[in-house]
Amino acid sequence: MTEAVITPEEIIKRGKIVFKKTKNMLDKTLSYCPGCGHGVAHRLVMEVIEEMGITEDTIGVAPVGCSVLAYEFMxxxxxxxxxxxAPAVATGIKRVLPEKYVFTYQGDGDLAAIGTAETIHACNRGENIVIIFINNGIYGMTGGQMAPTTLQGMKSSTSPYGRVVETMGYPLKITEMVAMLPGVAYATRQAVHEAKYVRKAKRAIRKAFENQKDKKGTSIVEIVSNCNSGWKMTPVDSNKWLEENMLAYFPLGDIKK
Amino acid sequence: MEDVKLMKGNEAMAEAAIRAGADAYFGYPITPQSEVIEYLMMEKPENRTGMQVLQAESEVAAINMVYGAAACGKRVMTSSSSPGISLKLEGISYMAGSELPCLIANVMRGGPGLGTIQPGQADYFQAVKGGGHGDYRLIVLAPSTVQEMADFVDLGFELAFKYRNPVMILSDGAIGQMMEKVFLPDQKERLTDKEVINKYGSWATTGKPESRERNIITSLNLKSEVQENHNFHLQKKYKSIEENEIRYEAIQCDDAEYIMVAFGTSARICQKVIQLGRDKGLKLGLLRPITLWPFPKQIINKLADTSKGFLSVEMNAGQMIEDVQLAVNGKAPVSHYGRMGGMIPSPSDVLVAVEKELKKIG
Structure with missing residues (x-):
């Protein structure tokens, strides 16, 4: 006797659901490199929005960088x-639609280099928005150039002999910087390269959106992530390197709560 | 009862924005247009209509706030002066590419660089030829009175939404700072999100209900074929604007033997020149483009059949003259007279230039 083909619907009917893809993520292949943390970060943000029941009331802002096409998946x-x-764009949205939920999704080059002024001033005004900040210490989209968060000695295509802080400056801890502003209600640093970190990161994102609901001001969730392509490592090695090097300079946990 | 006030051009523009039912204004101070945001802050439009006003940290931030709010289907405005407009051009190009309606006022001063805080018209090229990157056009309105500073606000918003395109009011420090009598328009209601959808369609990002696909505001198309199709779509729209939205004023052109072409402050000066010239027996006329883009090409070409020549009078080194020459298309001589650096030509200076040109023509 041959076994009958079981449809997904049947599997769902028979068993207990332990994981379900959020409706807020479209059925599209992500454009990110295999092993990249962006996919998990996208999913967490979309899950939180679905779980809070605010899908119809949320407007997202995508940046320039690897996640420039975030809107293709959300x-x-x-x-x-x-x-x-993005923080200025989000300000414009929030000022005309104050009852809606607004978030930005930005990388380190976007948020901590070219957009430093917009980041600091949106935070300083205490714009009631959520900023999701993916820090992978490199410009991924343009091919692995040095970012404001590139670690000392770290090699990139524009620091091929390693970042020399005397001439290239120090890796910027912008989340600590904005945490000191009174407009910022919540500043935290999380990671998504292992399940235990993913769960904590999701709780942090949830808290950030709850803050917006309670009109508390700006919430920034930094996610230290990998860039296995840009770092020229396998995904597994990149996660190990992240743990040993990135987290040593960018320690996880709440900076302001 | 008519609502008549004595106001500065900048103030009239600000008051007109409130009355046009604007939803928000985002700006950054710069001379000679800071009265716009000062007036709005003083007036507390939030109490009158719910309009939001915010002083941004830079012109760059201000135009991006405009982008965000405009993408929600709102009537949004910003204003600046020449160096500040240069900073806004990135955002203006993005808005043109994303097809977002908005109103941008440039109260011009002399340049280049930090230049001067006195009036100028040297941003003509920047306004009508693009300025920012990529193939795009702004609808450019050139007021020459305080009344038009007020009137062009609502007109600008209407055109911006009709074509989903940024509109620029290209004014200068003289009109921004001078006080004149102005008849203020009636208060328009701000539109609700639902009214915006009914009137202009459902393209804005206001939160995605189950009933529709998500709305995305972007100027990015990584596939060249898709981007080129988007370019074709934009060009088609620009053609339609050229066919339908040309505005100008022809002053004493019917019997004119020689015609000046001028906009804004220069056009006011040229009106006096007509009078001075006619007193001396010179049949002068003035063609005043109100839309600098689309440019009133056809009427200028038609006038070239009867006029001995044209003088493009501008407070710059000669920018609009190129469009006048293209319109005249060799039918008659076209010359330029201008002052720069914040200097304003006097009517007698212009008349001397006119007489010189007439002598050349013979």
């Missing part, structure tokens, strides 16, 4: 901002 209303300008 099934919500979204805007794509010029490089670094």
């Amino acid at each position: 099934n919500i209303d979204m805007q794509q901002a010029a490089h670094g300008r």
Whole structure:
């Protein structure tokens, strides 16, 4: 007797559901490199929005960088901002639609280099928005150039002999910087390269959106992530390197709560 | 009862924005247009209509706030002066590419660089030829009175939404700073999100209901074929604007033997020149483009059949003259007279230039 083919619907009917893809993520292949943390970060943000029941009331802002196409995967209303300008764009949205939920999703080059002014001033005004900040210490989209968060001695295509702090400056801890501003309600640093970190990161994202609901001001969730392509490592090695090097300089945990 | 006030051009523009039912203004101070945001802050439009006003940290941030709010289907405005407009051009290009309606006022001063805080018209090229990167056009309105500073706000918003395109009011420090009598328009209601959808369609990002696909505002198309199709779509729109939205004023052109072409402050000066010239028996006329883009090409070409020549009078080194020459298309001589650096030509200076040109023509 041959075994009958079981449909997904039947599997769902028979068993207990332990994981379900959020409706807020579209059925599209992500454009990110295999092993990259962006996919998990996208999913966490979309899950939180679905679980809070605010899908219809949320507007996202995508940056310039690897996540420039974030709106291709997120099934919500979204805007794509010029490089670094997402916090200003989000300010514009929130000021005319104060009852809606607004978040930006930005990388380190976008948020901590070209968009430093927009980041600091949105935080200083205490714009009631959520900033999701993916820090992988490199410009991934343009091919692995040095970022404001590139570690000392770390090699990139524009620091091929390693970052020399005397001439290239120090890796920027911008989340600590904005945490000192009174407008910032919540600043935290998380990671998504292992399940235990993923769970904590999701709780942090949830808290950030709850803060927006309670009109508390700006919440920034930094996610230290890998860039296995840019770092020229296997995904597994990149996660190990992240743990040993990135987290040593960018320690995880709440900076302001 | 008519609502008549004595106001600065900048103030009239600010008051007109409130009355046009604007939803928000984002700006950054710069001379000679800081009265716009000062007036709005003083007036507390939030109490009058719910309009939001915010002083941004830079012109760059201000135009991106405009982008965000405009993408929500709102009537949004910003204003600046020449160096500040240069900073806004990135955002303006993005808005043109994303097809977002908005109103941008440039109260021009002399340049280049930090230049001067006195009036100028040297941003003509920047306004009508693009300025920012990529193939795009702004609808450019050139007021020459305080009344038009007020009137062009609502007109600008209407055109911006009709074509989903940024509109620029290209004014200068003289009109921004001078006080004149202005008839203020009636208060328009701000539109609700639902009214915006009914009137202009459902393209804005206001949160995605189950009933529709998600709305995305972007200027990015990584596939060249898709981007080129988007370019074709934009060009088609620009053609339609050229066919339908040309505005100008022809002053004493019917019997004119020689015609000046001028906009804004220069056009006011040229009106006096007509009078001075006619007193001396010179039949002068003035063609005043109100839309600098689309440019009133056809009427200028038609006038070239009867006029001995044209003088493009501008407070710059000669920018609009190129469009006048293209419009005249060799039918008659076209010359330029201008001052720069914040200097304003006097009517007698312009008349001397006119007489010189007429002598050349013979």
